Amino acid sequence: MSRILFALPGNEVLTASLATILQAQVGETAIRRFPDGESYVRILSDVHQKQVILVCTLHQPDAKLLPLYFLARTARELGAASVCLVAPYLAYMRQDIQFNPGEAVTSRYFADLISGTANSLITIDPHLHRFHHMEELYTIPAMALHVAPPLANWVKSNIEKPLLIGPDEESMQWVKEVATLANASYLILNKTRQGDREVQVTQPEMAGYPDYTPVLVDDIISTARTMIETIQQLKRLSSIPPVCIGVHAVFAEGAYEALLQAGAAQVVTCNTIPHVSNGIKVDELLAEAIQATVSQRKV
Known part of the structure; x- marks a missing residue:
């Protein structure tokens, strides 16, 4: 199965390097914001029956999540065989229990969002504390690499x-x-x-x-x-x-x-x-x- 890599904004250098190593195609997208702050996402490359790799490190994640979600959903609708998220840094690992009444357990909620966005996840040294394995959080195959x-x-x-x-x-x-x-x-x-x-x-x-x-x-x-x-x-x-x-x-x-x-x-x-x-x-x-x-x- 052929692979195609897409760089979310700010991930272009790493994506190009990965594509060179893998001898894979770098896909083209148009990602921008409307004047009212909403996101515009368009895939310009053919993804039908291809393994789509989305490269998006997730520091400062709040502004990145919606474009990432829209890109993954679009790839699926265009017939991608699978969508893999490569997130070298994975956010929202800190709040893994409710320390005080009424707090959101954001590590679980974020994991649910990502699990509904991609078919698989690759990350590096996530800050696991009370959870010892990615499978305790993610319902998709989630690979945690170690450096x-x-x-x-x-x-x-x-x-x-x-x-x-x-x-x-x-x-x-x-x-x-x-x-x-x-x-x-x-x-x-x-x-x-x-x-x-x-x-x-x-x-x-x-x-x-x-x-x-x-x-x-x-x-x-x-x-x-x-x-x-x-x-x-x-x-x-x-x-x-x-x-x-x-x-x-x-x-x-x-x-x-x-x-x-x-x-x-x-x-x-x-x-x-x-x-x-x-x-x-x-x-x-x-x-x-x-x-x-x-x-x-x-x-």
């Missing part, structure tokens, strides 16, 4: 004596995996969140690593408060500026600049979200997953 090997390769290639530092117990499993693959030591801190932008982290035990480069590793860098707080503590314990690595460059406004100003020697992220800090590519990883994807049900 530990590319992260480890970057560390091995760029840092001579790395000490990987994870921000909290949630990060232990995958920070340990990156450290193992990179033949590096690692530490795991304890974190207490006091609000959307305030955190406290325990002081790293650096006594046994006097000449190591601290490498702060996290899956999502949003406000960067956790890394900034850790950097402040490291300044008292080590003369070597830390390197910060994140999978997803979410970065709230001013967070990237604040992280550099706090003393990070370098900030490196994967290209799951386009950002100036992108230094670790996930193109091959995604292409392999797309290559393995087959239609799971009739559209």
